[in-house]
Amino acid sequence: MSHDHGAGGHHPGELSDGEVRARALESLFREKGYIKGNVVDEIIDTYTHDIGPLNGARAVAKAWVDPDYRERLLADATSALKELGIGGLQGEHMVAVPNTDDVHNVVVCTLCSCYPWPVLGLPPRWYKDAPYRARVVREPRKVLAEFGTTLPDETNIQVWDSSAEVRYLVVPQRPAGTEGLNEEDLVPLITRDSMIGVTLPAVPSEAVAK
Ligand code: FE
Numbered sequence: 001m002s003h004d005h006g007a008g009g010h011h012p013g014e015l016s017d018g019e020v021r022a023r024a025l026e027s028l029f030r031e032k033g034y035i036k037g038n039v040v041d042e043i044i045d046t047y048t049h050d051i052g053p054l055n056g057a058r059a060v061a062k063a064w065v066d067p068d069y070r071e072r073l074l075a076d077a078t079s080a081l082k083e084l085g086i087g088g089l090q091g092e093h094m095v096a097v098p099n100t101d102d103v104h105n106v107v108v109c110t111l112c113s114c115y116p117w118p119v120l121g122l123p124p125r126w127y128k129d130a131p132y133r134a135r136v137v138r139e140p141r142k143v144l145a146e147f148g149t150t151l152p153d154e155t156n157i158q159v160w161d162s163s164a165e166v167r168y169l170v171v172p173q174r175p176a177g178t179e180g181l182n183e184e185d186l187v188p189l190i191t192r193d194s195m196i197g198v199t200l201p202a203v204p205s206e207a208v209a210k
Pocket of ligand 1: 109110111112113114115162163164
Protein backbone atom coordinates (compact mmCIF):
# COMPACT_ATOMS: atom_id res chain seq x y z
CA MET A 1 0.00 0.00 0.00
CA SER A 2 1.31 3.39 -0.96
CA HIS A 3 2.14 5.69 1.89
CA ASP A 4 3.02 8.75 -0.13
CA HIS A 5 1.21 11.87 1.04
CA GLY A 6 2.93 14.05 -1.53
CA ALA A 7 4.70 17.32 -0.95
CA GLY A 8 3.31 19.10 2.07
CA GLY A 9 1.07 16.17 2.97
CA HIS A 10 0.67 15.16 6.58
CA HIS A 11 -0.82 12.38 8.62
CA PRO A 12 -4.19 12.85 10.28
CA GLY A 13 -3.62 14.30 13.73
CA GLU A 14 -0.36 15.90 12.68
CA LEU A 15 -0.25 19.60 12.01
CA SER A 16 0.48 21.04 8.57
CA ASP A 17 3.22 23.66 8.15
CA GLY A 18 0.56 26.37 8.00
CA GLU A 19 -1.08 25.13 11.21
CA VAL A 20 2.26 24.97 13.01
CA ARG A 21 3.07 28.54 11.94
CA ALA A 22 -0.39 29.78 12.95
CA ARG A 23 -0.04 28.20 16.39
CA ALA A 24 3.49 29.57 16.81
CA LEU A 25 2.24 33.08 15.96
CA GLU A 26 -0.71 32.72 18.31
CA SER A 27 1.56 31.70 21.23
CA LEU A 28 3.99 34.52 20.45
CA PHE A 29 1.18 37.11 20.35
CA ARG A 30 -0.25 35.67 23.55
CA GLU A 31 3.17 35.82 25.26
CA LYS A 32 3.59 39.46 24.18
CA GLY A 33 0.11 40.24 25.47
CA TYR A 34 -1.32 41.24 22.06
CA ILE A 35 -4.11 38.69 22.38
CA LYS A 36 -5.88 37.54 25.51
CA GLY A 37 -8.40 34.88 26.47
CA ASN A 38 -10.31 33.09 23.72
CA VAL A 39 -10.17 35.89 21.17
CA VAL A 40 -8.76 33.71 18.35
CA ASP A 41 -11.31 30.95 18.95
CA GLU A 42 -14.03 33.57 19.05
CA ILE A 43 -13.02 35.03 15.69
CA ILE A 44 -12.97 31.56 14.11
CA ASP A 45 -16.30 30.74 15.73
CA THR A 46 -17.82 33.98 14.44
CA TYR A 47 -16.79 33.24 10.87
CA THR A 48 -17.88 29.61 11.13
CA HIS A 49 -21.29 30.18 12.67
CA ASP A 50 -22.38 33.82 12.43
CA ILE A 51 -20.78 35.21 9.29
CA GLY A 52 -21.28 32.66 6.58
CA PRO A 53 -22.58 32.33 3.06
CA LEU A 54 -26.02 33.03 4.55
CA ASN A 55 -25.22 36.75 4.27
CA GLY A 56 -24.67 36.59 0.52
CA ALA A 57 -27.68 34.29 0.16
CA ARG A 58 -29.93 36.82 1.91
CA ALA A 59 -28.87 39.50 -0.56
CA VAL A 60 -29.34 37.25 -3.61
CA ALA A 61 -32.78 36.08 -2.42
CA LYS A 62 -33.84 39.68 -1.93
CA ALA A 63 -32.57 40.54 -5.42
CA TRP A 64 -34.64 37.65 -6.83
CA VAL A 65 -37.91 38.91 -5.33
CA ASP A 66 -37.33 42.66 -5.36
CA PRO A 67 -36.34 44.20 -8.73
CA ASP A 68 -35.51 47.56 -7.11
CA TYR A 69 -33.10 45.89 -4.71
CA ARG A 70 -31.56 43.92 -7.58
CA GLU A 71 -30.95 47.18 -9.40
CA ARG A 72 -29.28 48.70 -6.33
CA LEU A 73 -27.19 45.55 -5.78
CA LEU A 74 -25.90 45.58 -9.36
CA ALA A 75 -25.27 49.33 -9.33
CA ASP A 76 -23.46 49.47 -5.99
CA ALA A 77 -23.15 46.16 -4.18
CA THR A 78 -21.26 47.60 -1.21
CA SER A 79 -24.12 49.90 -0.19
CA ALA A 80 -26.87 47.44 -1.15
CA LEU A 81 -25.23 44.85 1.12
CA LYS A 82 -24.91 47.47 3.86
CA GLU A 83 -28.71 47.91 3.71
CA LEU A 84 -28.89 44.34 5.05
CA GLY A 85 -26.21 45.00 7.64
CA ILE A 86 -23.58 43.11 5.64
CA GLY A 87 -20.13 44.57 5.27
CA GLY A 88 -16.78 45.18 6.87
CA LEU A 89 -13.23 43.95 6.57
CA GLN A 90 -12.50 42.25 3.22
CA GLY A 91 -15.82 43.43 1.88
CA GLU A 92 -15.26 47.16 1.62
CA HIS A 93 -15.64 47.27 -2.15
CA MET A 94 -18.07 44.66 -3.44
CA VAL A 95 -19.17 44.20 -7.04
CA ALA A 96 -22.18 41.99 -7.86
CA VAL A 97 -22.07 40.21 -11.21
CA PRO A 98 -25.36 38.74 -12.46
CA ASN A 99 -25.64 35.44 -14.33
CA THR A 100 -27.89 35.62 -17.39
CA ASP A 101 -28.89 33.23 -20.17
CA ASP A 102 -25.84 34.47 -22.10
CA VAL A 103 -23.21 34.97 -19.40
CA HIS A 104 -22.12 32.85 -16.46
CA ASN A 105 -19.77 34.45 -13.93
CA VAL A 106 -17.13 32.75 -11.83
CA VAL A 107 -14.78 34.30 -9.26
CA VAL A 108 -11.15 33.57 -8.51
CA CYS A 109 -8.14 35.29 -6.99
CA THR A 110 -5.29 34.37 -9.29
CA LEU A 111 -2.65 36.06 -7.09
CA CYS A 112 -3.57 34.70 -3.67
CA SER A 113 -6.95 34.10 -2.07
CA CYS A 114 -8.86 37.40 -1.88
CA TYR A 115 -12.43 36.57 -0.94
CA PRO A 116 -15.47 38.50 0.37
CA TRP A 117 -15.37 37.25 3.98
CA PRO A 118 -18.31 39.28 5.37
CA VAL A 119 -20.53 38.11 2.50
CA LEU A 120 -19.53 34.45 2.10
CA GLY A 121 -17.77 33.56 5.37
CA LEU A 122 -14.78 31.23 5.34
CA PRO A 123 -13.30 30.56 1.91
CA PRO A 124 -13.36 26.92 0.79
CA ARG A 125 -9.97 25.22 0.73
CA TRP A 126 -10.01 24.66 -3.06
CA TYR A 127 -10.47 28.41 -3.62
CA LYS A 128 -6.99 28.99 -2.17
CA ASP A 129 -5.37 26.09 -4.04
CA ALA A 130 -3.03 26.80 -6.96
CA PRO A 131 -4.78 24.42 -9.41
CA TYR A 132 -8.14 26.19 -9.13
CA ARG A 133 -6.53 29.62 -9.34
CA ALA A 134 -4.59 28.76 -12.50
CA ARG A 135 -7.06 26.49 -14.26
CA VAL A 136 -10.31 28.42 -13.88
CA VAL A 137 -8.80 31.19 -15.99
CA ARG A 138 -7.39 28.86 -18.65
CA GLU A 139 -10.16 26.29 -18.90
CA PRO A 140 -13.21 27.56 -16.96
CA ARG A 141 -15.67 25.26 -18.73
CA LYS A 142 -13.67 22.20 -17.73
CA VAL A 143 -13.24 23.36 -14.11
CA LEU A 144 -16.99 24.06 -13.84
CA ALA A 145 -17.74 20.59 -15.23
CA GLU A 146 -15.59 19.13 -12.44
CA PHE A 147 -17.89 20.93 -9.98
CA GLY A 148 -20.81 19.25 -11.76
CA THR A 149 -21.80 22.41 -13.62
CA THR A 150 -22.41 21.90 -17.31
CA LEU A 151 -23.38 25.03 -19.18
CA PRO A 152 -24.77 25.33 -22.70
CA ASP A 153 -22.00 25.85 -25.29
CA GLU A 154 -23.43 29.25 -26.21
CA THR A 155 -23.14 30.55 -22.63
CA ASN A 156 -20.07 32.74 -22.24
CA ILE A 157 -18.08 32.24 -19.07
CA GLN A 158 -16.75 35.42 -17.54
CA VAL A 159 -13.96 34.96 -14.96
CA TRP A 160 -13.50 37.74 -12.39
CA ASP A 161 -10.13 38.11 -10.70
CA SER A 162 -10.53 39.36 -7.13
CA SER A 163 -8.00 41.67 -5.57
CA ALA A 164 -7.34 43.47 -2.32
CA GLU A 165 -9.50 46.31 -3.71
CA VAL A 166 -12.46 44.55 -5.30
CA ARG A 167 -14.34 41.41 -4.23
CA TYR A 168 -17.08 39.86 -6.35
CA LEU A 169 -20.46 38.30 -5.58
CA VAL A 170 -22.06 36.20 -8.30
CA VAL A 171 -25.83 36.70 -8.46
CA PRO A 172 -27.12 33.39 -9.83
CA GLN A 173 -30.30 33.18 -11.87
CA ARG A 174 -33.41 32.22 -9.97
CA PRO A 175 -34.05 28.55 -10.75
CA ALA A 176 -37.17 27.55 -12.67
CA GLY A 177 -39.82 26.05 -10.45
CA THR A 178 -39.26 28.50 -7.57
CA GLU A 179 -42.03 30.93 -8.56
CA GLY A 180 -44.12 29.91 -5.54
CA LEU A 181 -41.33 30.38 -3.00
CA ASN A 182 -40.95 33.49 -0.88
CA GLU A 183 -37.70 35.26 -0.04
CA GLU A 184 -37.10 33.25 3.13
CA ASP A 185 -37.66 29.91 1.36
CA LEU A 186 -35.29 30.89 -1.45
CA VAL A 187 -32.32 31.55 0.86
CA PRO A 188 -31.37 27.87 1.43
CA LEU A 189 -31.17 27.29 -2.34
CA ILE A 190 -28.41 29.86 -2.69
CA THR A 191 -25.22 28.01 -1.83
CA ARG A 192 -21.78 29.45 -1.22
CA ASP A 193 -20.45 27.79 -4.37
CA SER A 194 -23.25 29.26 -6.50
CA MET A 195 -22.18 32.73 -5.33
CA ILE A 196 -18.55 31.98 -6.26
CA GLY A 197 -19.97 30.78 -9.57
CA VAL A 198 -18.70 27.21 -9.70
CA THR A 199 -22.20 25.77 -9.31
CA LEU A 200 -25.81 26.78 -9.89
CA PRO A 201 -28.29 27.25 -7.02
CA ALA A 202 -29.86 24.15 -5.58
CA VAL A 203 -33.16 23.18 -7.20
CA PRO A 204 -35.97 22.75 -4.67
CA SER A 205 -37.24 19.19 -4.34
CA GLU A 206 -40.83 20.21 -5.23
CA ALA A 207 -39.55 21.50 -8.57
CA VAL A 208 -37.81 18.18 -9.27
CA ALA A 209 -40.93 16.21 -8.38
CA LYS A 210 -43.01 18.12 -10.94
FE1 FE B 1 -5.85 37.36 -3.22
